[in-house]
Each structure stands twice: as C-alpha cells, then as structure tokens.
Amino acid sequence: MKLKLIYIFVTLSVLGLLFALANTLKISDYEVTGNKSVKVQDTNEDYTKIMDVLTHQRCVNCHPSDHIPKQGDESHPHYFDVARGEDDHGFEATSCNTCHQSENNLNSGVPGAPHWALAPASMAWEGLTRAEIAERLLDKSTNGNRSHEELVKHMTEDDLVLWAWEPGVDAAGEQRALPPVSKDDFKIAIENWFANGAVVPSK
Amino acid sequence: MKISFTVNGESMTVDIADENTPLLWVIRDTLNLKGTKFGCGKAACGACTLHVDDEAVRSCSYAVKFAEGKNITTIEGLGERENPHPVQQAWIEEIVPQCGYCQPGFMMATAALLNKVPTPTDEDIDKNIINVCRCGTYYRMRKAIHKAAELHAHRVMNESKEL
Numbered sequence: 001m002k003l004k005l006i007y008i009f010v011t012l013s014v015l016g017l018l019f020a021l022a023n024t025l026k027i028s029d030y031e032v033t034g035n036k037s038v039k040v041q042d043t044n045e046d047y048t049k050i051m052d053v054l055t056h057q058r059c060v061n062c063h064p065s066d067h068i069p070k071q072g073d074e075s076h077p078h079y080f081d082v083a084r085g086e087d088d089h090g091f092e093a094t095s096c097n098t099c100h101q102s103e104n105n106l107n108s109g110v111p112g113a114p115h116w117a118l119a120p121a122s123m124a125w126e127g128l129t130r131a132e133i134a135e136r137l138l139d140k141s142t143n144g145n146r147s148h149e150e151l152v153k154h155m156t157e158d159d160l161v162l163w164a165w166e167p168g169v170d171a172a173g174e175q176r177a178l179p180p181v182s183k184d185d186f187k188i189a190i191e192n193w194f195a196n197g198a199v200v201p202s203k
Numbered sequence: 204m205k206i207s208f209t210v211n212g213e214s215m216t217v218d219i220a221d222e223n224t225p226l227l228w229v230i231r232d233t234l235n236l237k238g239t240k241f242g243c244g245k246a247a248c249g250a251c252t253l254h255v256d257d258e259a260v261r262s263c264s265y266a267v268k269f270a271e272g273k274n275i276t277t278i279e280g281l282g283e284r285e286n287p288h289p290v291q292q293a294w295i296e297e298i299v300p301q302c303g304y305c306q307p308g309f310m311m312a313t314a315a316l317l318n319k320v321p322t323p324t325d326e327d328i329d330k331n332i333i334n335v336c337r338c339g340t341y342y343r344m345r346k347a348i349h350k351a352a353e354l355h356a357h358r359v360m361n362e363s364k365e366l
Binding site for chain 2: 085098102
C-alpha cells in the first residue's frame with residue numbers, strides 16, 4: 001500500500017514537471033535584435049494579426065486588382081467611374097485631390113490623408129490569398145523596392161497607412177469600420193514579424 | 204482665424220471662426236460670389252467646382268484653412284463679359300444650359316481639363332468631366348467642350364501671330 005502511494009506520487013510529480021516545462025518559455029524561444037528582445041514563438045500570431053488588417057476593406061479598397069478604387073465597408077466601385085489613371089492619382093483634371101484633401105472632411109464625409117492615392121498596381125491585393133499578399137508585400141519587385149526595414153517604417157509610420165485607424169465618417173455621418181486589430185497591436189505585430197524573418201506560415 | 208488668399212486675382216483676407224468651414228461657404232456667403240453653387244455637399248455632384256492654383260476642386264469639401272496662400276478662381280473670374288473664356292463662349296454658342304444651376308461647375312471642370320488636355324477626346328471628357336446635371340445636358344456639353352477646345356486653339360494661334 002505504502003509502495004503504491006509512493007509510486008502514484010512520483011508519477012504525478014513527473015507529469016507535473018513535464019507540464020510545467022512545456023508551458024515555460026526557453027531561452028531559445030527568444031532572439032535579440034539590436035536592443036530589442038523579440039518573441040519568436042508568436043510569429044504565426046503576428047502574421048495573422050497583420051493579415052487581418054491587410055485584408056480589411058480599409059486597406060484593400062485602395063489596393064484594387066482592377067484599377068478601380070473601392071468605397072465603403074461593402075467595397076463598391078468608386079462612384080463616377082473614378083479609376084487609377086496613369087500615376088495612381090486619377091485623371092488629368094479630375095484627380096484624387098479634386099475631392100480628397102490631406103485630412104478627413106467631417107462635413108462632407110469625404111476621407112482624406114496626406115498623399116491620398118491608390119497603391120501602385122504592383123501592390124494590388126484585392127482577391128489575393130493571405131500568402132499571396134505577403135509575397136507581394138515582401139517582393140522588392142512589387143513592393144516599391146522596399147527592404148524589410150523600409151517596410152516596417154512604411155507600415156508603422158506612413159500617414160496614409162495609419163489613416164485606416166482614423167477613417168472618419170462617411171457621407172451619411174456614420175463612422176467607417178476600423179480594422180479588427182488596434183493600431184498599436186498592428187505595429188507590434190509588424191515589428192515582431194519582420195524581426196523574426198517575415199515568415200509566411202504556409203511555406 | 205485669419206486666412207489670406209487671392210480670389211480672381213484680388214488678394215484678400217477673411218476672418219473665419221471655424222477653419223474647417225467649407226471654402227464654398229466663404230466664397231458665397233462671405234465674399235458674395237454667388238456663381239459657384241451648392242449641390243450635394245458631399246463632393247459628388249461638382250456644382251461647387253472652382254480652381255485652387257489652377258486645379259479643379261470641389262469647394263463644398265475643401266476646408267477654408269487649406270486655401271491659405273492659394274490662388275482661387277471662380278466662374279466670375281474665368282472670363283469677362285466682353286471677353287469670355289473659350290469655355291464660356293462655347294457654352295453660349297452651343298446653348299448648353301437648361302436650368303443652368305450646375306453649369307458653372309461644369310465650366311470650371313472643363314476649363315481645368317483644357318489646361319491639361321487642350322484637345323480632349325470623348326474618352327478624356329468621359330474620364331474628367333464627371334459632374335452631375337439633372338437636366339441631362341450632357342450631349343450639348345460634350346459638343347461645347349470640343350468647341351471650347353477649338354476656340355482655345357484659335358485664340359492661342361492668333362496670340363502667337365500677334366507676337
């Protein structure tokens with residue numbers, strides 16, 4: 001009987017120890033990049049957060065695959081046959097800036113931000129899978145020749161990118177939908193994901 | 204706050220309580236230039252189109268603070284009664300307006316187009332002249348835009364001969 005109790009105690013102790021080890025981060029789970037300590041194990045989570053944002057209509061509406069900007073939370077084609085034009089700013093005399101200024105207009109509901117324009121055609125994301133978007137994002141031939149460092153800066157500092165979290169109201173005065181991840185969490189996810197090599201999980 | 208700009212060649216300063224007041228309000232109500240019209244208030248119809256530094260702008264959706272230091276042209280400054288702008292002359296010759304309410308916006312949009320594309324094709328017109336006319340004068344406007352391009356070309360040619 002005594003031997004049985006000892007046996008049970010030892011078995012439970014070993015199981016408990018194994019469980020505790022499985023849930024404890026190892027030193028190898030972290031790598032040091034510059035002065036930052038970056039969590040490696042959550043790279044898939046970072047990727048998911050990033051793609052939750054990049055596939056949201058606040059981003060995709062201006063990354064069209066058919067050269068036609070989209071509008072609204074239901075992403076309808078931009079009214080009045082507005083299209084990309086030769087320089088991503090619309091047409092000669094009716095350009096983006098005919099209506100869109102450097103900040104949201106809360107009277108008319110016309111959105112605005114500095115350098116308002118469509119993303120270049122090489123950065124078309126509309127209709128792509130998450131992995132395909134990631135590939136385009138990382139490929140210098142389609143991302144505006146940006147390095148990882150430049151992408152991090154662009155995606156965490158650019159006023160037009162960050163407009164997604166301050167989209168203002170629409171023509172009916174209704175608040176436009178925000179991306180499903182907060183701006184701060186998105187920035188952290190971007191920094192972590194690139195610091196960990198910008199791995200696309202499907203690969 | 205005080206905002207200074209030029210309207211139809213005349214320098215002026217306005218004192219506006221709210222810097223986000225639409226430029227259209229200032230043009231119509233403060234400066235009493237009634238040619239520029241309010242249509243939809245959402246930068247959709249184009250009745251409020253005027254020029255800011257020679258670019259077509261929907262003034263109902265343009266905060267007056269952005270006009271600081273800019274050159275603004277309204278329909279009143281596009282030409283003179285004795286010497287109309289080619290666009291205005293063409294509009295008269297083609298008898299374009301019906302009710303007329305939206306026409307100043309169309310003429311300003313057309314003048315901006317001719318500055319960029321002196322001889323526009325129908326496709327150029329389709330892309331750039333996207334204002335709205337409830338009377339449906341689009342057919343006559345298209346003719347007038349082509350006529351304006353001709354008048355403009357003749358005027359440029361005559362001016363170069365005089366030189």
